Amino acid sequence: MIRARDLVKNFKVHKRPPGFASALRSLFHRTYETVKAVDGVSFTIERGERVGFLGPNGAGKTTTLKVLSGLLHPTSGEVTVEDHIPFKRQTAFLEKITLVMGQKSQLIWDLPPAETYALNRAVFAVPEAQYKATLGELTELLDLGPLMNKPARQLSLGERMKCELAAALLHRPTTLFLDEPTIGLDVAMQLAIRDFIRRYNQTHEATVILTSHYMDDVVALCPRIIVIDAGTLIHDGDLRGLIKAMDPDKRVSFTLANADDDLSKLGSILTRDGQRVTLRVSERELPGVVSHLLGPLAVGDLAIEDPPLEDILRQLFGQRAKEKESPA
Amino acid sequence: MSIGRAFRAMPTMLRVGVAETVAYRAEFLVWILTTTIPLVMLGLWNAVAAQGTFKGYSQADFTAYFLATLIVRNVAGSWVGWQVGEEIRMGTMSMRLLRPVHPFVALAASHAASIPFRCVVALPVAFILLISSGGSSLATEPLQLAMLAPALLMAWLITFAIMFAIGALAFFLTRAMGLFSLYFLLFMLLSGYLMPIDILPGPIRVVAEWLPFRYMVSFPVELMTKSMSTTAVLEQLALQVGWTIASIAIAMFVWRRGVRRFESVGG
Amino acid sequence: MTRYLRLAILQLRISAASGMAYRADFLLGGAMALATMAMTLLPLLVVYNVVDQVEGWDAPSALVLMAYFLGLRAVLEGMISPSVIDLTERIRSGAFDYVLLKPVDAQLLVSTSRYEPWKIIDLVGAIGLVIYALAIRDKPVHAVDVGLGIVMFLSGVIAMYGLWIVCASLSFWVVRLDNLTFLLGSIFDVARWPVQMFPTAWRVIFTFVVPVALMTTYPAKAMLGELDARSAFATLAGSFVLLVIGRLVWRTAIRSYTSASS
Numbered sequence: 034m035i036r037a038r039d040l041v042k043n044f045k046v047h048k049r050p051p052g053f054a055s056a057l058r059s060l061f062h063r064t065y066e067t068v069k070a071v072d073g074v075s076f077t078i079e080r081g082e083r084v085g086f087l088g089p090n091g092a093g094k095t096t097t098l099k100v101l102s103g104l105l106h107p108t109s110g111e112v113t114v115e116d117h118i119p120f121k122r123q124t125a126f127l128e129k130i131t132l133v134m135g136q137k138s139q140l141i142w143d144l145p146p147a148e149t150y151a152l153n154r155a156v157f158a159v160p161e162a163q164y165k166a167t168l169g170e171l172t173e174l175l176d177l178g179p180l181m182n183k184p185a186r187q188l189s190l191g192e193r194m195k196c197e198l199a200a201a202l203l204h205r206p207t208t209l210f211l212d213e214p215t216i217g218l219d220v221a222m223q224l225a226i227r228d229f230i231r232r233y234n235q236t237h238e239a240t241v242i243l244t245s246h247y248m249d250d251v252v253a254l255c256p257r258i259i260v261i262d263a264g265t266l267i268h269d270g271d272l273r274g275l276i277k278a279m280d281p282d283k284r285v286s287f288t289l290a291n292a293d294d295d296l297s298k299l300g301s302i303l304t305r306d307g308q309r310v311t312l313r314v315s316e317r318e319l320p321g322v323v324s325h326l327l328g329p330l331a332v333g334d335l336a337i338e339d340p341p342l343e344d345i346l347r348q349l350f351g352q353r354a355k356e357k358e359s360p361a
Numbered sequence: 362m363s364i365g366r367a368f369r370a371m372p373t374m375l376r377v378g379v380a381e382t383v384a385y386r387a388e389f390l391v392w393i394l395t396t397t398i399p400l401v402m403l404g405l406w407n408a409v410a411a412q413g414t415f416k417g418y419s420q421a422d423f424t425a426y427f428l429a430t431l432i433v434r435n436v437a438g439s440w441v442g443w444q445v446g447e448e449i450r451m452g453t454m455s456m457r458l459l460r461p462v463h464p465f466v467a468l469a470a471s472h473a474a475s476i477p478f479r480c481v482v483a484l485p486v487a488f489i490l491l492i493s494s495g496g497s498s499l500a501t502e503p504l505q506l507a508m509l510a511p512a513l514l515m516a517w518l519i520t521f522a523i524m525f526a527i528g529a530l531a532f533f534l535t536r537a538m539g540l541f542s543l544y545f546l547l548f549m550l551l552s553g554y555l556m557p558i559d560i561l562p563g564p565i566r567v568v569a570e571w572l573p574f575r576y577m578v579s580f581p582v583e584l585m586t587k588s589m590s591t592t593a594v595l596e597q598l599a600l601q602v603g604w605t606i607a608s609i610a611i612a613m614f615v616w617r618r619g620v621r622r623f624e625s626v627g628g
Numbered sequence: 629m630t631r632y633l634r635l636a637i638l639q640l641r642i643s644a645a646s647g648m649a650y651r652a653d654f655l656l657g658g659a660m661a662l663a664t665m666a667m668t669l670l671p672l673l674v675v676y677n678v679v680d681q682v683e684g685w686d687a688p689s690a691l692v693l694m695a696y697f698l699g700l701r702a703v704l705e706g707m708i709s710p711s712v713i714d715l716t717e718r719i720r721s722g723a724f725d726y727v728l729l730k731p732v733d734a735q736l737l738v739s740t741s742r743y744e745p746w747k748i749i750d751l752v753g754a755i756g757l758v759i760y761a762l763a764i765r766d767k768p769v770h771a772v773d774v775g776l777g778i779v780m781f782l783s784g785v786i787a788m789y790g791l792w793i794v795c796a797s798l799s800f801w802v803v804r805l806d807n808l809t810f811l812l813g814s815i816f817d818v819a820r821w822p823v824q825m826f827p828t829a830w831r832v833i834f835t836f837v838v839p840v841a842l843m844t845t846y847p848a849k850a851m852l853g854e855l856d857a858r859s860a861f862a863t864l865a866g867s868f869v870l871l872v873i874g875r876l877v878w879r880t881a882i883r884s885y886t887s888a889s890s
């Protein structure tokens with residue numbers, strides 16, 4: 034179980050405006066300002082959950098993950114992960130968790146991943162039988178076979194990411210912190226990795242916290258979403274809840290049989306591209322609209338969807354930006 | 362890649378170079394601290410000359426010599442070799458190759474920008490030099506002192522160009538570090554860094570007088586500490602100009618070959 | 629404990645494997661060793677051709693001291709510098725975070741991360757030089773002195789390591805420290821001369837502030853049979869103190885890193 038109570042993390046950042054004079058000045062005197070990366074965040078995550086952290090850049094997601102994994106001391110507040118205090122970095126704690134940072138690599142650059150695996154195995158003191166079993170499982174699930182013995186620098190981004198994941202999971206951790214694991218990968222690889230994470234979560238009952246810029250990752254993988262903006266937690270709950278709260282109307286798309294059918298009474302039109310139309314319809318009116326579409330209008334390719342997560346979040350963060358600008 | 366463009370961009374590149382130097386003030390400090398070998402050597406030679414002059418050098422002479430070497434090294438030294446080697450190894454050199462200014466020029470500009478700072482650091486040493494040797498071991502010919510600035514500038518340029526060429530070897534060899542060390546050893550011996558060139562054993566001294574290393578350290582030092590005839594000064598200066606051109610040519614040659622290989626093999 | 633031992637051996641194997649991959653590296657290593665030794669001995673050659681002794685050190689004694697210097701430098705460049713370079717790279721790329729996530733003491737993990745196996749040639753050369761110097765010396769060689777000399781060499785390694793940890797810790801506070809190893813090498817360069825050669829002020833600095841005297845002068849004296857018990861003890865204690873200081877500075881650096889990294 035992961036628990037955070039009123040977590041606060043501040044940083045001192047060196048401020049230096051551009052220009053020659055200030056460059057010279059900063060040789061002798063540096064000014065700092067305090068940045069509140071995480072400003073009072075609380076949540077509880079049970080064992081085996083898959084949770085997505087969403088938020089704009091610089092919102093504090095990565096910082097929160099780093100605090101949870103023990104890389105950073107919190108400025109104030111309480112954090113426990115599986116009954117450990119993360120920043121103490123006790124051996125028992127480190128053996129239970131893993132952190133994967135999509136933009137930073139733990140593989141030894143000039144050597145094959147196999148050597149990194151051997152190293153990790155020695156570091157985590159994994160018994161031989163378990164190591165063989167885990168490596169076998171990971172090799173199969175991630176299709177690592179030919180990749181393990183090529184130097185890491187010769188692998189493509191996607192291949193390297195798979196090897197990174199394997200390196201991170203060799204010690205069979207039960208809590209996974211994944212920071213942008215699919216960044217820069219193509220769609221097929223993203224799907225493969227998503228699949229793998231879900232499988233690992235189910236097989237080992239492992240808790241997964243995922244941050245990603247790719248909404249699809251989060252939607253596909255995480256039933257629960259925590260939204261963080263400017264260091265504060267603004268939503269914690271399932272995806273449907275968030276969508277319903279922000280924008281309860283459905284999106285109905287279809288292809289018209291006749292291009293000039295009258296749609297005025299059905300709902301507001303979002304897009305109209307020739308015969309392909311998307312309407313915005315409230316849930317209450319949905320049954321009536323759908324039966325009208327399928328019946329008298331006889332449309333084809335009917336689809337009923339929730340609004341895209343991007344729009345929801347843009348709305349959400351847009352709202353907050355407005356609130357900041359005009360204090361009530 | 363146009364030369365005109367490079368010239369026009371120079372002021373900006375210099376200015377940014379200053380900002381870079383200032384931003385990494387610790388690295389700057391480290392560089393200053395690392396050029397302490399002359400003082401180390403001075404320890405030995407001073408102890409040796411305590412019993413009397415050694416091959417024509419008294420303690421005061423050695424002090425003046427090595428302090429002058431410290432000044433020259435501080436002003437004319439260069440770490441660009443490491444920088445180039447690393448950028449090639451890390452792959453970030455590709456970024457430089459995409460810009461319309463030749464990496465040699467760009468790096469030269471940013472490194473040249475640090476020279477004023479380094480001169481400022483060298484000034485206290487120059488002062489100590491003046492006071493401690495009481496002028497007896499220093500050169501006083503106005504021509505020599507006048508030629509000091511160009512000699513130092515060219516010394517810097519030669520050092521920069523050769524280091525650049527060695528750094529560029531990283532295009533060909535995955536582990537160029539060993540070569541750096543070998544080069545540095547040779548440099549120390551043949552440039553007058555370890556000991557004055559005229560103290561070197563006969564055959565080695567001859568070699569030293571034919572290689573560019575002399576013009577990276579020894580020549581500016583000689584300008585400061587030995588009295589030389591006008592012909593000698595001008596002669597040496599001309600040779601230094603020659604070596605400056607030659608070392609830049611070598612650097613360009615190695616670079617071009619390296620880039621061609623880089624482009625065909627891939628980063 | 630076994631975890632650490634296995635780990636150190638494993639990292640050595642990995643470094644050796646990648647370092648010994650090319651025969652050219654072996655040749656280069658050998659050439660480097662020879663060139664370094666020649667270059668380091670040349671000033672001595674020039675000096676002792678003309679004078680018999682400098683500040684009480686005759687030619688064989690100076691050779692022994694130089695051998696200690698070369699031997700220590702072999703250890704520095706073979707075991708310590710490579711790890712320092714690795715560390716600074718990792719800090720810069722952010723991959724150091726992964727080191728902190730491993731259930732192994734970060735200092736130990738970092739200290740054993742990379743080696744240059746061919747530096748062993750330099751070490752062998754240094755040992756050869758000691759044997760040669762002792763042979764051309766007029767005085768008899770005692771087993772006790774040799775034994776103490778070896779112990780003091782190891783203590784010199786420990787002192788050097790402590791200094792290294794302090795320097796390496798600096799790379800946490802200063803983001804870009806490319807020439808860190810060069811700095812170390814330069815400071816260490818002073819160790820090639822007996823500390824007695826320097827004027828008093830410097831002698832104090834080189835014994836207590838940057839204790840290179842602990843690393844070469846006193847250990848060489850031990851091998852020459854000229855070190856009294858008190859100095860020997862003080863040298864060993866000094867090395868230990870350096871090790872402890874190194875550890876404390878490292879811990880402070882990590883604490884600062886884990887409060888400030890983003």
